[in-house]
Amino acid sequence: MTQHGxxxxxxxxxALAGDxxxxxxxxxxxxxxxxxxxxxxxxxxxHSGRAHIVGITGAPGAxxxxxxxxLMRLLPERSFRPAVLAVDPSSPLTGGAILGxxxxxxxxxxESAFIRSMATRGHSGGLALAVxxxxxxxxxxxxxxxxxxxxxxxxxxxxxxxxxxxxxxVVTPGWGDAVQANKAGLLEVADIFVVNKADRPGAADARRxxxxxxxxxxxxxxxxxxxxxxxxxxAQALDGTGADALWEAVAEHRSHxxxxxxxxxxxxxxxxxxxxxxxxxxxxxxxxxxLADDVGRQLLxxxxxxxxxxxxxxxxxxxxxxxxxxxxxxxG
Amino acid sequence: xxxxIRIILAKLGLDGHDRGIKVVARILRDAGMEVIYLGLxxxxxxxxxxxxxEDADAVGLSMHNAGxxxxxxxxxxxxxxxxxxxxxxxxGIIPDEDRERLTEAGVAAVLGPGASxxxxxxxxxxxxxxxxxxxxx
Ligand SMILES: Nc1nc2c(ncn2[C@@H]2O[C@H](COP(=O)(O)OP(=O)(O)O)[C@@H](O)[C@H]2O)c(=O)[nH]1
Ligand SMILES: [Mg+2]
Numbered sequence: 001m002t003q004h005g006x007x008x009x010x011x012x013x014x015a016l017a018g019d020x021x022x023x024x025x026x027x028x029x030x031x032x033x034x035x036x037x038x039x040x041x042x043x044x045x046x047h048s049g050r051a052h053i054v055g056i057t058g059a060p061g062a063x064x065x066x067x068x069x070x071l072m073r074l075l076p077e078r079s080f081r082p083a084v085l086a087v088d089p090s091s092p093l094t095g096g097a098i099l100g101x102x103x104x105x106x107x108x109x110x111e112s113a114f115i116r117s118m119a120t121r122g123h124s125g126g127l128a129l130a131v132x133x134x135x136x137x138x139x140x141x142x143x144x145x146x147x148x149x150x151x152x153x154x155x156x157x158x159x160x161x162x163x164x165x166x167x168x169x170v171v172t173p174g175w176g177d178a179v180q181a182n183k184a185g186l187l188e189v190a191d192i193f194v195v196n197k198a199d200r201p202g203a204a205d206a207r208r209x210x211x212x213x214x215x216x217x218x219x220x221x222x223x224x225x226x227x228x229x230x231x232x233x234x235a236q237a238l239d240g241t242g243a244d245a246l247w248e249a250v251a252e253h254r255s256h257x258x259x260x261x262x263x264x265x266x267x268x269x270x271x272x273x274x275x276x277x278x279x280x281x282x283x284x285x286x287x288x289x290x291l292a293d294d295v296g297r298q299l300l301x302x303x304x305x306x307x308x309x310x311x312x313x314x315x316x317x318x319x320x321x322x323x324x325x326x327x328x329x330x331x332g
Numbered sequence: 333x334x335x336x337i338r339i340i341l342a343k344l345g346l347d348g349h350d351r352g353i354k355v356v357a358r359i360l361r362d363a364g365m366e367v368i369y370l371g372l373x374x375x376x377x378x379x380x381x382x383x384x385x386e387d388a389d390a391v392g393l394s395m396h397n398a399g400x401x402x403x404x405x406x407x408x409x410x411x412x413x414x415x416x417x418x419x420x421x422x423x424g425i426i427p428d429e430d431r432e433r434l435t436e437a438g439v440a441a442v443l444g445p446g447a448s449x450x451x452x453x454x455x456x457x458x459x460x461x462x463x464x465x466x467x468x469x
Binding site: 020021023024025027028032090091094095096097098099100102103106114115116117119 | 336358360361364365366367369370371378382384385414416
């Protein structure tokens with residue numbers, strides 16, 4: 001415990017002083033979870049809350065990384081210090097992953113930018129904890145904005161992107177892309193749309209489809225009370241067309257959030273979500289421990305023999321868990 | 333200490349095809365590693381930056397243009413200068429007589445085009461294990 005505290009403290013201090021290697025290390029510690037990650041979260045939290053968190057999501061191949069690379073090129077020119085967390089799926093079978101987002105960003109990103117790749121399964125505690133942990137670290141050491149790229153499939157990925165201050169949803173021309181985004185639940189979380197690959201046929205149609213869906217959500221009252229309607233930015237990420245317009249839209253959205261008090265709301269919601277995720281993780285670990293001991297196994301046996309209802313067993317175990325905790329015999 | 337190996341894969345220099353390195357990327361992924369794939373035409377400086385930011389455990393380089401005798405040692409040197417004590421593994425068509433010179437220059441392992449998937453995975457695992465035993469950090 002103290003050893004973890006010690007390493008976390010020195011690495012955090014060095015990262016705070018601008019040491020990029022230390023920051024790389026810090027991100028690994030946070031990703032791995034456990035006591036070191038907890039210590040880092042304690043250290044970083046008071047320093048965080050300044051960066052604008054921007055989520056970029058959409059289907060694989062839509063051009064999210066290329067577009068992010070374009071932002072990384074233009075932001076340092078405007079005296080921003082951007083960081084990217086690029087999340088890619090791991091293989092469910094082996095847990096391995098090919099993280100290929102950097103390849104689209106490296107040539108574009110300026111010296112001051114920091115890019116980190118993260119696999120969806122490469123950490124304990126799940127994406128819902130690893131991502132906010134990493135974003136907090138970037139924020140605490142002074143990066144702003146912090147961009148998080150996720151593939152917009154899967155509920156967790158959409159949740160992560162949707163928990164940003166500003167969420168950008170990238171679609172491409174072609175049959176049904178906007179419709180797919182709708183199905184994946186991406187439309188509800190979008191603050192800004194990008195129709196990327198606008199050099200391809202069908203870009204105008206994609207834009208029109210999105211406008212139609214936005215009109216519909218206006219009718220059903222999804223547009224926010226202050227009358228914000230997500231803008232649609234046309235882009236060609238390969239040559240950088242539209243990157244300026246995208247950044248302008250992001251900045252406008254930020255002003256809107258700040259003017260209406262929604263920024264504070266979003267951050268409150270995000271922090272709450274993080275506390276819930278952590279509680280969830282702790283509860284699951286405790287549940288696993290209590291199920292594995294003698295009493296747990298016995299109760300499970302009785303459930304199997306149909307002598308006890310699953311609900312009763314759970315209630316008994318919950319009771320044990322809570323008394324164990326109070327008398328300080330819990331499994332940390 | 334590191335539970336899951338993170339390795340950077342890149343091709344240094346100007347030569348143009350990425351078939352081999354893509355195969356290696358898949359082999360390592362299937363062995364449970366996280367492969368940070370940088371692809372073609374990388375520079376040693378770019379790879380050092382990526383290794384720092386990604387907190388990589390190893391760098392794998394693919395070489396097919398006879399530049400290995402200068403490029404591979406340059407890579408090792410650039411990493412050491414950045415105080416990154418991680419192994420460099422190279423793969424490609426490397427003449428036998430060059431292997432020793434590469435090892436002397438600090439290259440951790442050299443894999444020929446005939447290396448099996450298992451050999452590739454073992455080479456990376458062993459290089460990472462050796463470095464973290466002997467290394468400072
Ligand atoms: N034609 C065209 N191709 C693009 C554009 N933007 C990105 N691409 C290509 O689309 C592919 C996927 O891009 P990438 O940024 O990796 O997409 P991601 O999976 O959403 O991160 C790459 O081959 C890019 O070069 C664009 O505006 N037009
Ligand atoms: Mg990508």
